[in-house]
Amino acid sequence: MTVLSPDALEARLREIGAERYHNRHPFHRALHDGALNRMQVQAWALNRYYYQASIPVKDATLLARLPTAELRREWRRRLEDHDGDAPGTGGIARWLKLTDGLGLSRRYVESLEGMLPATGFAVEAYVHFVGERSVLAAIASSLTELFSPTIISERVSGMLRHYNFISEETLAYFAPRLTQAPRDSDFALAYVRANARTPEQQKEVIDALLFKCNVLWSMLDALQHVYMEGHPAPGAFRGDGTPGAFSA
Amino acid sequence: MTVLSPDALEARLREIGAERYHNRHPFHRALHDGALNRMQVQAWALNRYYYQASIPVKDATLLARLPTAELRREWRRRLEDHDGDAPGTGGIARWLKLTDGLGLSRRYVESLEGMLPATGFAVEAYVHFVGERSVLAAIASSLTELFSPTIISERVSGMLRHYNFISEETLAYFAPRLTQAPRDSDFALAYVRANARTPEQQKEVIDALLFKCNVLWSMLDALQHVYMEGHPAPGAFRGDGTPGAFSA
Numbered sequence: 001m002t003v004l005s006p007d008a009l010e011a012r013l014r015e016i017g018a019e020r021y022h023n024r025h026p027f028h029r030a031l032h033d034g035a036l037n038r039m040q041v042q043a044w045a046l047n048r049y050y051y052q053a054s055i056p057v058k059d060a061t062l063l064a065r066l067p068t069a070e071l072r073r074e075w076r077r078r079l080e081d082h083d084g085d086a087p088g089t090g091g092i093a094r095w096l097k098l099t100d101g102l103g104l105s106r107r108y109v110e111s112l113e114g115m116l117p118a119t120g121f122a123v124e125a126y127v128h129f130v131g132e133r134s135v136l137a138a139i140a141s142s143l144t145e146l147f148s149p150t151i152i153s154e155r156v157s158g159m160l161r162h163y164n165f166i167s168e169e170t171l172a173y174f175a176p177r178l179t180q181a182p183r184d185s186d187f188a189l190a191y192v193r194a195n196a197r198t199p200e201q202q203k204e205v206i207d208a209l210l211f212k213c214n215v216l217w218s219m220l221d222a223l224q225h226v227y228m229e230g231h232p233a234p235g236a237f238r239g240d241g242t243p244g245a246f247s248a
Numbered sequence: 249m250t251v252l253s254p255d256a257l258e259a260r261l262r263e264i265g266a267e268r269y270h271n272r273h274p275f276h277r278a279l280h281d282g283a284l285n286r287m288q289v290q291a292w293a294l295n296r297y298y299y300q301a302s303i304p305v306k307d308a309t310l311l312a313r314l315p316t317a318e319l320r321r322e323w324r325r326r327l328e329d330h331d332g333d334a335p336g337t338g339g340i341a342r343w344l345k346l347t348d349g350l351g352l353s354r355r356y357v358e359s360l361e362g363m364l365p366a367t368g369f370a371v372e373a374y375v376h377f378v379g380e381r382s383v384l385a386a387i388a389s390s391l392t393e394l395f396s397p398t399i400i401s402e403r404v405s406g407m408l409r410h411y412n413f414i415s416e417e418t419l420a421y422f423a424p425r426l427t428q429a430p431r432d433s434d435f436a437l438a439y440v441r442a443n444a445r446t447p448e449q450q451k452e453v454i455d456a457l458l459f460k461c462n463v464l465w466s467m468l469d470a471l472q473h474v475y476m477e478g479h480p481a482p483g484a485f486r487g488d489g490t491p492g493a494f495s496a
Contacts, residue, residue, distance in 0.1 A: 117370075118366060118370070118466045121366070121373040121466065124376065125372055128376060214365035217365070221479065222466070222469070225472070234268055
């Protein structure tokens with residue numbers, strides 16, 4: 001192994017994004033091309049809710065491991081973005097506007113009852129990763145945000161164009177992310193460029209980004225398997241037949 | 249919620265096994281019906297290796313939480329079964345005889361390089377579950393062993409009958425499990441019958457068994473998705489083209 005320059009490391013990370021980020025997944029493409037029905041979009045929003053709801057847990061786990069006030073102040077902003085400053089504000093609350101708009105009851109969404117087991121395993125793997133690996137790897141695992149403005153633009157425009165059950169208001173989650181994600185990923189990228197100085201550290205960073213791409217990819221694999229291809233998932237959300245799933 | 253008698257609780261657990269245990273999964277059925285090719289059987293053995301290799305980690309995690317010498321002695325036997333008493337003995341070593349027999353190199357299998365990400369997430373969810381939930385739930389999560397003699401008999405007879413690349417020797421893993429699993433599940437079932445006395449405790453036990461069925465099921469979902477249906481899994485085992493996968 002040879003050490004990469006910061007620019008070469010960044011180029012390698014961007015290459016991983018181009019190959020492995022979940023905007024290339026068939027479920028995402030179907031979502032933004034309008035190829036899904038309402039139940040499939042509901043299943044996506046319902047499962048993705050657990051990811052959104054776990055992000056502040058992930059960030060708090062990392063926050064508790066950061067050694068300086070400077071780093072903690074920076075990372076604390078992510079908690080503010082996701083948890084908000086008052087009831088009904090922040091990223092999780094805005095995600096619930098999406099599940100509201102799709103006609104899912106909040107009680108059902110928040111209960112996680114209809115979530116696919118594979119969603120839970122992937123999301124919890126991410127939370128455990130930032131608690132167990134090095135701080136450098138934990139910060140690097142957030143670098144999928146380098147690629148999220150692209151997927152968000154595709155999602156918003158594609159979903160508004162193709163689905164009559166989607167409005168600008170139900171997509172309220174996404175607009176702030178277009179500024180938050182680049183701000184956060186600028187910080188994480190600068191940190192990684194400055195702190196991954198040995199081949200071993202650079203491998204940790206690369207592996208952390210691959211891991212995170214796998215988390216996001218496997219969540220869409222599970223949705224595709226059950227909701228596009230119709231394989232059984234006992235206990236999981238099945239649309240209108242699911243007790244408690246729909247708001248009155 | 250009303251409290252169940254020990255017999256009614258056991259009946260409910262056996263009902264969950266009948267409905268949700270992974271012997272009902274299409275990948276398992278294809279495996280034992282001879283409907284898989286050698287590469288698909290290799291992918292199964294390779295991914296399942298990580299489960300086998302993690303079982304003693306799971307059992308040691310639980311062992312560290314057991315409060316009495318009596319319970320720890322009982323649980324310690326599981327470590328002996330899986331790790332053996334000397335190099336080349338125990339369940340993990342016997343699983344490697346299977347991957348050897350399938351022509352996979354040990355270095356590749358043990359490196360986990362070709363494993364599906366979803367396998368890792370599911371297996372690690374199991375290890376974390378026994379570390380984080382109550383001891384009662386952790387013990388109950390082992391109760392899938394109540395159903396394993398059935399699946400093992402199906403696997404062994406089906407695989408020997410249908411695959412010319414499988415021999416009694418490569419299936420050495422399974423024979424001892426036919427006596428070990430019932431001994432272990434007898435203990436766990438008696439523990440659960442005696443200690444799940446409130447409706448809340450009984451719900452914990454039921455949920456633990458459902459969780460464990462979901463772990464095993466989702467591992468087969470991921471194999472089916474990639475190796476039966478051909479969806480992409482970047483970096484995962486792809487048969488003969490995979491560098492390092494095959495023994496010389």
